[in-house]
Amino acid sequence: MAKTLRLILGDQLNQKHSWFGEVDSDVTYLLMEMKQETGYVRHHIQKVVGFFLAMRHFADWLAAHGHQVVYYRLDDQANKQALTENIKSLIAEQGFGRFEYQLPDEYRLDQQLRDLSEELEVEVQACDSEHFLTDRGFLKDFFKGKKTYLMETFYRAMRKQYNILMDGDEPLTGKWNYDHENRNKFKDPLLLIPPKVHHRDVTDIVALLEKMEVETIGKLDAKQFAWPVTRAESFGLVTYFCEKLLPYFGVYQDAMYTDDAFLFHSRLSFAMNAKILSPLEVVEQVEQYWYSHQDAISIAQVEGFIRQIIGWREYMRGVYWAKMPDYASLNFFDHQRKLPSYFWTGKTKMNCLKHAIGQSLDHAYAHHIQRLMVTGNFALLAGIHPDEVDAWYLGIYIDAIEWVEITNTRGMSQFADGGIVGTKPYVSSANYIDKMSNYCEGCFYKKNLKVGDKACPFNSLYWHFYARNEAQLAKNPRIGMAYRTLAKMKDKEAILKQANYYLGNLEEL
Secondary structure (H helix, E strand, O other): OEEEEEEEEOOOOOOOHHHHHHEEEEOEHHHHHOOHHHHOOOOHHHHHHHHHHHHHHHHHHHHHOOOOEEOOOOOOOOOOOOOHHHHHHHHHHHOOEEEEOOOOOOOHHHHHHHHHHHHHHOOOEEEOOOOOOOOOOHHHHHHOOOOOHHHHHHHHHHHHHHHOOOOOOOHHHOOOOHHHHOOOOOOHHHHOOOOEEEOOOOOHHEEEEEEHOOOOOOOOOOOOOOOOOOOHHHHHHHHHHHHHHHHHHOOOOOOOOOOOOOOOOOOHHHHHHHHOOOHHHHHHHHHHHHHHOOOOOOHHHHHHHHHHHHHHHHHHHHHHHHHHHHOOOOOOOOOOEEHHHHHHHOOOOHHHHHHHHHHHHHHOOOOOOHHHHHHHHHHHHHOOHHHHHHHHHHOOOOOOOOHHHHHHHHHHHHOOOOOOOOOOOOOOOHHHHHEEEOOOOOOOOOOOOOOOEEOHHHHHHHHHHHHHHHHHHHOOOOHHHHHHHHHOOOOHHHHHHHHHHHHHHHHOO
16 A cells, blocks of 8 residues: 555544554554634634644544554644645655545535645545445435425434334334424423533643634633543533433423523534534434433433434535535525624623523534524524624534534525525514523513514514515415414504614614
8 A cells, every 4th residue: 555644634533434443554644723724714712622622632542543643733833724735745745655535524625625636646535434324415316306305304214224213114102203392491490400511721722822813703711621522521421411411301402591501402513523423323322321211201302312413413414415515605585784793792682692692602502493593583584694694603603514504504594595404484583582481581672562662673573574575485385374464464564664773773782
């Protein structure tokens, strides 16, 4: 075998990959901290630190198992801060005759490595990352000829293929989905369980980022970095989830509560999206735990969790590879406004946004309903350009990599894809937010008012959204009721006037 350089990206930290099955003295592994990756959007500081930490631990693991490793820290003199330049330079300097890489999960990196492959004068080989349950092209073939990709159909196919919560060819209990049992408001603080955290001093990495002038957003206690960055720590989080959080996960998975940022969510998304853990090993561990604790945990809890991983997560990745690169420019409603400044500060009179954004800035985390029905809902109602929304979501969350971010943002959240992912826009008035949270308590705005100085902006913006988009949405069978209600409204003009005032004064809300 020719002397080989193998690239490992920051989200390819999979110890179980077949590459690492045996040590080969002719193979060198390359991991790099680069300004190319810290700067393509402005990331949360916890996200940058988390990836750097996880990459460093992975490089140490490789070396401890006898593999040869080249690791570029951000301030290394040899680091050219760009993927292709670093690789070309290293191949020339050390005489590698072969270059191998795992298929990236971001389109821009995939294109960059394809272009590099054509430039290099050495043999090049790309291989699978061996992480997902499906390959890149599976979903496109699965829904061939369909305009809408129905997630539930895909999810059931995955359950069957991997025999998860199944009784032969039928789902356990005869029911596929318990989503209607996952919509409860949280009311009992005595049920709360503190999150499992990992106190790690990262002052050296924070100093490195300052030295290299990396611009970040969000907050970090440099002496108390809380996220798991190793395989052992991540499995510990799975165990903690099973033992402490799973009994209430499904019941409250859509709930939002001012006094707890995480409720019963696992916080495993960073570990999985960096490929430290595979989706299948997480699902199988949780499934097996439930089988031996059915007396204390209902199936609705575990099914809701599994659906998020082998349903939504795998499905969104399939949509990404089926629809990119065009997907990144879709703007069904032709929205053009910019995000208000409080998306970077959390300083707004709207209590729900203050909490959801503030939590995101503090923890680099918000769960799916906070992302979809608070920040995303507001952005859609306010007519924010999808590019603005994409960049914010991609930067602020520790688990955000484009394959999972853009499909959730431009598709599920903003309906900018015109219905590929969702069958209708996910918008709501204050009523839904009040139903699923305690955010409306003590808010400057009044949840029941549509007009007036203290009318909740969500109420008038909700009806304005439907009114201004009637040509695109009126024929959608899932939202006909909204237009029938709008047509009968006696105070319609006042509500739309209120919304126009708010749209003209977004910064003041």
